[in-house]
Each structure stands twice: as structure tokens, then as C-alpha cells.
Amino acid sequence: MTDTPSTPPLGEIRQFTVGFDDDGIRLDRWFKRHLPDTSFNIVSRWARTGQLRIDGRRATPGDRIEAGQILRVPPAESVPVPVQAPKVKRDRAPLSDDETDFIRSLIIHQDKQAFVINKPPGLATQGGTKTDKHVDGLLDGLQFDSENRPKLVHRLDKDTSGVLLLARTSRAAAHFAKAFSSRTARKVYWALVAGVPSIEDGMIELPIGKQPGSGGEKMHVDTKEGSPARTRYRVIEVAGNRACWVELQPYTGRTHQLRVHMAAIGHPIVGDGKYGGIECFLTGDISRKMHLHARRLKVDHPDGGVIDIVAELPPHFAESLKNLGFDEKLGDLLPVDEVKAIDTPEGKRRLIANKAKDARRARKGERRGRSRA
Incomplete structure (x- = not known):
């Protein structure tokens, strides 16, 4: 952690040690975190002079800093502070023992930088x-002896279950946010859908936008103004x-993307009445809850290596697979990296080349067979 900035005697040079939590951030970002009363203009002037x-060494606001480095900061400058009404601080109510036990029971992975929980269906990611x-609202229960409260780095819909990643440090939050925005994090979902697509393995590329009149609560395919969206x-x-x-596998991160895309090709997710209507509810012993589960997440770890975690199905989903005669073991047969490789231009070229090579071998074998005959 960064040395806590104290208030030295007026006119005294200040020195701070960059903490582990600030490793890799820009210098101007460090000032926002630890000396928020120092404006960007002042920081820029200090750098110029x-x-x-x-x-x-001389520094600029855009320099990236590293843990352990010593920052030399000029004396604080007195800045006129406008008179404002005092802000009312709304503290979160402390969690009950049951709430703390509940959120901790969801943990399926933890280390110094991250938690991964298996979010149950019906529990929202954020308030509204x-x-x-x-x-x-339950993350205080995962603080343990850390000074930092865990941070959300992505979301799941309220009725979607499965893998949810939480960052334990600001450095980890920045790292994971970049992984999700650059699409290097790989996410695999399982779903039950109504009907059977005519193409067994395909890519859906349909732009998505907010549906007019829904107040932003519902999305739809919008070929004119929608944002690009891709789902394999x-x-x-x-x-x-x-x-x-x-x-x-979502290759973009639009709101309700998987639900909108599957409904758009005529195969809504079972239990998703919002986008599938009455067609998404199956008769018999199949639950009316939504059957969409974030099964697996694979993402680079801030300290090196990879987090590759799988979340078990919620009871209603597992029971539906059983009632339909499906074998859960068949779901994890295709490696996530293989799917990723095939979808890149280089991966497609390699796949075509391998198929051509196999075809040539087969023809060579046929010719040898005919010559022997």
C-alpha cells in the first residue's frame, strides 16, 4: 500500500513510496487517489519546472509508476476552497452474520488479487x-483483513447464474477491466434453448440497441443504430x-446480448419470458426459471499465470438437463482456447490448411490402394 500522505510543516518537500496497489498506474492517477486536492494544472506545472x-528523475503526469519507487512532491499550495454545503455521508449498514456467511459460501476461488464466486440465479449483481x-451490497463480507473492499469488474444479469470475478486491489481491478474491454478474457456460458438451430456451430452477428419505449430495460436487434454484437x-x-x-461465447459485451441473439434466431433461452415470450417455457418437469449459466471464465492473472475456473450448475438447471436426458459431462469437451483460435483469421487459415492436408493424405491413400489392387 502507498505510504499514507501526511501533512508536513508548510513549505516542506514531501516524499511518498509507491505501494503495490498503485503499481502500473499513471502518475496523475496517483494524485487523484492520494492527493485529490492537488489539481492537474498544479501537477503539470510542477512537472514543467x-x-x-x-x-x-524528472517526471510527467503521464508517466507510469512502479511499486517501491519514491515520489518527490513539492510543498502543498494553498488553494481557495469555495464554501459548500457539507455532504451527507451515507454509510452502508453492517452486514448480518447470515449475510456474511452467505456471500462467503459462494466463493469458488480466492487469492491475493481476486475472488471468484458462483452467483446464484435471482441475486442481482448491483442495486437498482x-x-x-x-x-x-454484500462485498463487505469479503473484505476479511484487507483494507480494500473487493470491486466488481463485470456483471451478470439477475437471473443468470455462474462465474463472477471480483478484484481485491485497484491494480487487479484495472488489469481485469482491461482484459474484459480488450476481449482477452474468455467467457463460456451454458444455456437451454427452445427448439434446435439448423446450424450446429455458428456465429451470430447482429447489432443490439435499446428498445424504444422500454425505458432502456429491454434490448433488441437494431440494424440501423445498434452497437455491433457477436456471439458464437x-x-x-x-x-x-x-x-x-x-x-x-460472447465476443462483445452488450447488455442482454446472449438472450437477444438466441431469441433473434428463433431459439430463445428456456425460462426467458422477457425475450422469448410463451415459446421459451417448456411443458413437463422443466423449471420456468431462466436457464443461462456462466459456466467458465479464463483470464490472465495480474501476478502472472491464468485464472481458469468453472462454476457448478444451479439445481434447477442441473435437474432440467437430467429430465431431458442430457449428460453434463459432454459440456466441457471442447477446450475454450480451441474455439478462440478457430475464430481468428490465422486460426481459420490454419484450420483450412489442416483440412486440405488431411484431404491430400486421404487421396494419396486411395491411389496407393488402387495401385496395390
Whole structure:
């Protein structure tokens, strides 16, 4: 952690040691975190006049800093403070023992930089209108002996279950946010959908935008003004023409993307009445809850290596697979990296080249067989 900035005697040069949590951030960002009363203009002036230094060298606001470096900061400047009404600080109510035990029971991975939880269906990721209980409101229960409260780095819909990644430090939050925005994090979802797609392994590329009149609560395919959206799907098992079990990989991160895309190709996710209407509810012993589960997440770890974690299915989803005669073991047969490789231009070229090589070998074998005959 960065040395806590204290208030030295007026006119005294200040020195701070960059903490582990600030490793890799820009210098101007460090000032926002630790000396928020120092404006960007002041920081820029200190840099221009050589008063701002990192390990004795002149620094600029855009320099990236590293843990352990010494920052030399000029004396604080008195800045007129406008008179404002005092802000009312709304502290979060302390969690009950049951709430703390509940959020901790969801942990499926933890280390110094991250938690991964298996979010149950029905629990929102963040609060909103008429939403009092949510993951964000329970994160105090995962603070343990750390000075930092865990941070959300992505979201799952309220009725979607599965892998949810939480950062334990600001450095980890920045690292994971970059991984999600640059699409280097790989996410695999499982879903039950109504009917069976005619193409077993395909890519859905349909732009998505907010549906007018829904107040932003519902999305739809919008070919004129929607944002680009891509989803790869693969059929794992089918139950006649009634339903099938699919693997989904989002290559973009639009709101409700998987739900909108599957409904758009005529195969809504089972239990998703918002986008599938009455067609998404199957008769018999199949639950009416939504069957969309974030099965797996693979992302680079801030300290090196990879977090590759799988979340078990919620009871209603597992029971539906069983009732439809599906074998859960078949869902994880295709490695996530193989799917990623195939979808790149280089991966496609390699796949075509390998198929051509196999075809040549087959023809050579046929010719040898005919010569022997």
C-alpha cells in the first residue's frame, strides 16, 4: 500500500513510496487517489519546472509508476476552497452474520488479487429500483483483513447464474477491466434453448440497441443504430425438436446480448419470458426459471499465470438437463482456447490448411490402394 500522505510543516518537500496497489498506474492517477486536492494544472506545472520527480528523475503526469519507487512532491499550495454545503455521508449498514456467511459460501476461488464466486440465479449483481439485495451490497463480507473492499469488474444479469470475478486491489481491478474491454478474457456460458438451430456451430452477428419505449430495460436487434454484437454458439445435445443444450461465447459485451441473439434466431433461452415470450417455457418437469449459466471464465492473472475456473450448475438447471436426458459431462469437451483460435483469421487459415492436408493424405491413400489392387 502507498505510504499514507501526511501533512508536513508548510513549505516542506514531501516524499511518498509507491505501494503495490498503485503499481502500473499513471502518475496523475496517483494524485487523484492520494492527493485529490492537488489539481492537474498544479501537477503539470510542477512537472514543467522539474519539481516533480520519481526516484530523483524528472517526471510527467503521464508517466507510469512502479511499486517501491519514491515520489518527490513539492510543498502543498494553498488553494481557495469555495464554501459548500457539507455532504451527507451515507454509510452502508453492517452486514448480518447470515449475510456474511452467505456471500462467503459462494466463493469458488480466492487469492491475493481476486475472488471468484458462483452467483446464484435471482441475486442481482448491483442495486437498482426495488433491488435491495445484491452482490455489491454484500462485498463487505469479503473484505476479511484487507483494507480494500473487493470491486466488481463485470456483471451478470439477475437471473443468470455462474462465474463472477471480483478484484481485491485497484491494480487487479484495472488489469481485469482491461482484459474484459480488450476481449482477452474468455467467457463460456451454458444455456437451454427452445427448439434446435439448423446450424450446429455458428456465429451470430447482429447489432443490439435499446428498445424504444422500454425505458432502456429491454434490448433488441437494431440494424440501423445498434452497437455491433457477436456471439458464437455450439449445440452440445438435442432433445428431439423440443429443445437443445448449447454452449455460448460472447465476443462483445452488450447488455442482454446472449438472450437477444438466441431469441433473434428463433431459439430463445428456456425460462426467458422477457425475450422469448410463451415459446421459451417448456411443458413437463422443466423449471420456468431462466436457464443461462456462466459456466467458465479464463483470464490472465495480474501476478502472472491464468485464472481458469468453472462454476457448478444451479439445481434447477442441473435437474432440467437430467429430465431431458442430457449428460453434463459432454459440456466441457471442447477446450475454450480451441474455439478462440478457430475464430481468428490465422486460426481459420490454419484450420483450412489442416483440412486440405488431411484431404491430400486421404487421396494419396486411395491411389496407393488402387495401385496395390
